[in-house]
Amino acid sequence: MEGQEADEELAALAKAIGHPVRVKILRILARRESCVCGDIVDELPLAQSTVSQHLKVLKDAGLVRGTIDGPRVCYCLEPRTLRRLKALIGNL
Template sequence: MGLSKTEEFVQADITLAKYAKALGHPARIAILRILLERNTCICGDIVEELPLSQSTVSQHLKELKDAGLIKGDIEGKKVCYCINENNWRHAQQLLQSMFVSYTSCNTSCC
């Protein structure tokens, strides 16, 4: 889908797609699990937890931050990351509303 077509969709769908894209890589899921598990800001520990280089982890952190699922604060030369609570809850609501809207057709439609 071209970028010029996004304005034809409702904002909630555009936002949900942004969150889904950020969740679309196992390394990003692993990063989110680490942040959720620790429930605190983490600086350098993320790289030690993953089988990826520092630069690759940084790219994944950037994707998660750009999507708004995490936030980072600069402390000296380090950036400490944590879950962006407001956007995390928003993503949860959007995903949940989509999943709960499904009702079985009780037939073998496919």
């Protein structure tokens, strides 16, 4: 994929990681196999609702995935999308 479509894909992914908190969340998830949202909240000086909003942006962009585990949602990185982001940046 080249040209306009690739540019739009890169812009959407860049927008998703365009906030320092979302970059920090990705780093937290990279250190673990999976993560419960509460564990992420414990590592950030933010309210649960704020962390959830950032996770939603990352999930909507396909950078993380969440699986429901009873009353909790466990989040982990989506390696395929991260590889795609690296490839798009490498083609700049």
